[in-house]
Amino acid sequence: MPDATTGVAGPPLLEVDDVTMQFGGVTALDHISFEVRRGEILGLIGPNGAGKTTCFNVMTGVFQPTSGEVRLNGQKLVSRSRHQITRLGIARTFQNIRLFPEMTALENVQVGGDARHRTSVPGALLRLPRHRREERDGRTQAFELLDFMGIPHAANSLARNLPYGDQRRLEIARALATGPELLCLDEPAAGFNPAEKEELLALIRRIRDRGQTVLLIEHDMRLVMGVTDRIVVLEFGRKIADAAPAAVRADPKVVAAYLGVPEDAA
């Protein structure tokens, strides 16, 4: 069962409760339970194929878990549709960038902001006051977020024409635009050089300081150790550790999972 842990302890924001996810005969997640506390940066790590992204997919409604429940602020998420879950306050980025390539950066972010908007066809056709207000607010927010992510120059470029790093930043901006309480980043530093990773670290902290909780999947151990308050480690779909970074680093099970156990020690 989950170890009691240290770190910034707020009330639980997201609870993953005994989630199992099977694909045919393969068990991708095996009775996983952990919680994300409000205001913390939680790392989710594990070797390739450990089930990290599957975990994201279950949380965001892409997959229906075979059993178990996910709760955000006490509200059950399982069997809700994906866009509803987003509106309840979870936003994510993708391991492989999935922007809207033929839309401008600004529009990409506006789509995220639209998650909080309610204008539909009649409102847009009649240009009702709500449409005008939402357009103005959405645009302003989108520019702010592009600024925040350090890519204001990209606003009018098509997403597919942006350099790789800007695309990653744009994805985060788009996710933030949905107004999430919990931001899930799936390997945001993939393909970044050390300087860019440093920048990203600072950015993740600033996101937390804005009052958002961050769940981070990352391979780069240094990055994870440097920024997270707490780390959950998965291996083969099971949780093998849930502790503060220093404790995780010292955990022999984690070391074994990452480095393998030497033959003579076994």
Place this chain on the structure above:
Amino acid sequence: MSTGGDAPRRSAGGRFVDGLRTVDERRVAGLAGIRSRWRALPLVVRIAALAAVAVFFYLLPNLAIPLIPTPDTNFASVLFTVAVYVLVAVGLNVVIGLAGLLDLGYIGFFAVGAYSVAIFGSPASPLATKYPWLMLIPIAIAVSMVSGVILGGPTLRLRGDYLAIVTLGFGEIVRLIAVNWSITNGQIGIPNVPAPPGKFPDGSPLFGVIDTRPFYWLALTVVLICMFGVKLLENSRVGRSWLAIREDEDAAELMGVPSFKFKLWAFAIGAGLGGLSGALFASRQGFINSNSFDVLTSVLFVAAVVLGGAGNLAGVTLGAVLISYLPERFRGAAEYRFLFFGLALIAIMIFRPQGLIPSRRRAVELADRKREAEEEVTAGA
């Protein structure tokens, strides 16, 4: 439905549009220049220019411009047909170009609209009502929209190629109903479809058989209104949601876009516009039978959208104009029209896969941003 590998899965329409867009940027550069210069013009100038274009088209049947009029057919009635095709393309563009849903059975909605006017309006029909023409048109639009929702409700959960096949089937179902149902009367059809009201001072009907210019002016007006409406939708949350769905439906869902709802809207709006064009067509013909609604015409509609540039209003308009006007202009070669269209489509796919006037997302002028920043400051003060 799975996004296991996180690999982008785009709708077939999206992929379709994508395939058309393996763009050689240099080819678009010239157009992009025109486009940005156009955007740089003050709003008043742009509106004036558009108004001038509209006036030109209103005057077209009265201007004797050499080479433009059709030698063998009444020019105004050709123009009417062109306007109907443009309206079809504007509607189909919402479905294919914006929402990325490949609809191969669009003729079905066109037929539903046409038959609605005929069935409820013609005294020869057993279901005839006493409603005036102006009432029949909204009814036709409503019936088409409902048929769009009925088709879309269960099928929009399908993606890509599957959706294309189902819509193809829908078009065929509508045609077969038209052929076999006693009320639609198959090949014999329904005569005396009502025309729009109005009389000349001498008592002859305004929308008559001899002078078809009023019909053209009516259709042109309807086209302009519909284009304006579609533009309004494009520049709103609705249009952004459509594009996002076209680009990557899963990502759109995860960013909070209720994709099913907006796909259904796209289908309903597309169906409504298709029905409206069918209703205009039926009113002008005065008689319809099941021959007008075959799959080939449906494919022709898609060709108009693709040829012109899916997703771009000007592009699809041009595509529709070419596809409906050229066969009438060169009547002698009209028998070979599908040969030419086939060749033209192949040529387009090779040399300009994104369409004649490709879709390009609007870049928001920096000026807008400045204005907003100022608004913010004043609002904050």
